[in-house]
Amino acid sequence: MNVLLKILRTMGAATVNGVWRLGFAARFFLAVLRYSGQSFLRLPLTIRELFFSGVLSLLIILVSGLFVGLVLGLQGYDILQRFGSSDALGIMVALSLLRELGPVIAAILFASRAGSAITAEIGLMKTTEQLEAMDMMAVNPLARVVAPRFWGGVISMPLLAAMFSAMGIFGGWLIGVVVIGVDDGAFWSQMRAAVRFEHDVLNGIIKSFVFGVTVSWIAVFEGYDCHPTAEGVSRAITRTVVYSALAILALDFVLTSFMFRGI
Amino acid sequence: MNRTTLDLWVGFFVALGIAALIFLATKVGSYSDISGSHTTYSVKAYFKNIGGLKPRAPVKSAGVVVGRVGRIRLNKQDYTAYVRLDIDSDYAFPTDTSAAILTSGLLGEQYVGLVPGADDETLKKDDIIKITQDAVVLENLIGQFMFNKAAETPTPAPAPAH
Numbered sequence: 035m036n037v038l039l040k041i042l043r044t045m046g047a048a049t050v051n052g053v054w055r056l057g058f059a060a061r062f063f064l065a066v067l068r069y070s071g072q073s074f075l076r077l078p079l080t081i082r083e084l085f086f087s088g089v090l091s092l093l094i095i096l097v098s099g100l101f102v103g104l105v106l107g108l109q110g111y112d113i114l115q116r117f118g119s120s121d122a123l124g125i126m127v128a129l130s131l132l133r134e135l136g137p138v139i140a141a142i143l144f145a146s147r148a149g150s151a152i153t154a155e156i157g158l159m160k161t162t163e164q165l166e167a168m169d170m171m172a173v174n175p176l177a178r179v180v181a182p183r184f185w186g187g188v189i190s191m192p193l194l195a196a197m198f199s200a201m202g203i204f205g206g207w208l209i210g211v212v213v214i215g216v217d218d219g220a221f222w223s224q225m226r227a228a229v230r231f232e233h234d235v236l237n238g239i240i241k242s243f244v245f246g247v248t249v250s251w252i253a254v255f256e257g258y259d260c261h262p263t264a265e266g267v268s269r270a271i272t273r274t275v276v277y278s279a280l281a282i283l284a285l286d287f288v289l290t291s292f293m294f295r296g297i
Numbered sequence: 298m299n300r301t302t303l304d305l306w307v308g309f310f311v312a313l314g315i316a317a318l319i320f321l322a323t324k325v326g327s328y329s330d331i332s333g334s335h336t337t338y339s340v341k342a343y344f345k346n347i348g349g350l351k352p353r354a355p356v357k358s359a360g361v362v363v364g365r366v367g368r369i370r371l372n373k374q375d376y377t378a379y380v381r382l383d384i385d386s387d388y389a390f391p392t393d394t395s396a397a398i399l400t401s402g403l404l405g406e407q408y409v410g411l412v413p414g415a416d417d418e419t420l421k422k423d424d425i426i427k428i429t430q431d432a433v434v435l436e437n438l439i440g441q442f443m444f445n446k447a448a449e450t451p452t453p454a455p456a457p458a459h
Binding site (some may be wrong): 078081082084085088089092118119121122128132190192193194196197199200201203217219220222223224225226227229231235239 | 300303304306307309310311313314315317318320321322324325351352353354355362365401405406
């Protein structure tokens with residue numbers, strides 16, 4: 035009987051903790067939005083974060099995009115030529131990148147490259163009591179530290195996803211047209227005929243914006259909320275990457291089911 | 298890091314992102330003309346039905362790409378399809394060349410096939426290709442086939458005469 039009660043108690047505590055943390059995260063999000071006016075008034079703060087989360091992610095995003103495009107070109111050609119429609123390679127590469135792979139892979143890479151760095155930075159600031167020190171000096175750490183990092187991530191995510199897609203289409207073109215020899219005109223003309231800007235490109239941008247908000251939110255929250263110890267910071271970084279990846283994939287399914295229902 | 302260097306890098310980053318978006322919007326997303334490296338001359342062709350022919354589809358002769366489909370419109374006088382063919386200036390075709398709309402592969406895209414004739418004169422700019430063959434519409438083909446089948450069915454044998 036005692037064992038049963040203990041199990042129930044543990045389950046209850048876990049649930050209450052989870053809900054409490056979720057509520058705290060939501061209130062934290064609203065607080066960040068409320069104090070983010072300063073990050074636009076003092077633009078250099080945000081520009082600095084744009085550099086660290088956007089510019090420094092360029093290399094990994096561009097190279098990954100190129101390789102994803104190359105693989106799509108090879109695999110797509112291998113399947114399409116069985117049906118004698120290898121001319122449709124451009125459609126396949128462009129649509130799979132614009133709708134799914136571009137936003138999703140770019141967001142996961144962004145979470146592991148920039149999100150983890152944001153969490154580590156804020157977590158270490160908390161551990162070394164810099165955030166408290168700021169509070170003592172009447173500087174709001176939410177406005178000075180958290181909000182610029184959040185907006186830096188939100189702004190750079192759609193740009194990075196667009197670069198990923200463009201690079202991937204270039205990679206698919208490189209393999210399909212230059213290496214294999216699919217007709218250049220058919221590659222582009224079929225792609226242009228099938229890709230609609232307001233349906234495919236715009237929905238991809240909306241997706242990457244949503245992912246940018248999600249990843250940045252998780253990263254700054256985990257950093258702000260971590261245990262102020264070395265172990266606590268390392269756990270917070272792990273949580274950032276894991277939660278971001280899960281949230282991106284789950285949100286992607288939800289968004290896709292609203293955007294592309296085939297009707 | 299130096300403030301100006303930082304601004305420069307971020308400006309470069311944002312410009313690159315916007316360039317990628319413009320590339321996706323214009324080159325990938327909608328129609329824009331990328332040809333222009335070759336000089337071409339355009340000839341006209343009228344079809345009763347063009348099926349799924351699209352602008353910028355290839356024009357082939359003996360399987361070799363010799364040009365692109367330029368423009369497709371409905372002719373208001375007799376409701377035929379007007380197709381402009383932009384043919385590479387390197388290739389000259391006789392005036393009695395015939396044009397047919399063909400399909401590459403079972404599910405492939407449609408293209409215009411040119412079969413050269415035997416005339417000594419060659420097609421010039423804005424000439425009309427007179428002999429054309431329409432795209433094959435699968436429904437019409439099946440309908441014709443069924444009609445022929447029905448016509449073939451032997452009528453019940455008449456009673457033997459005594």
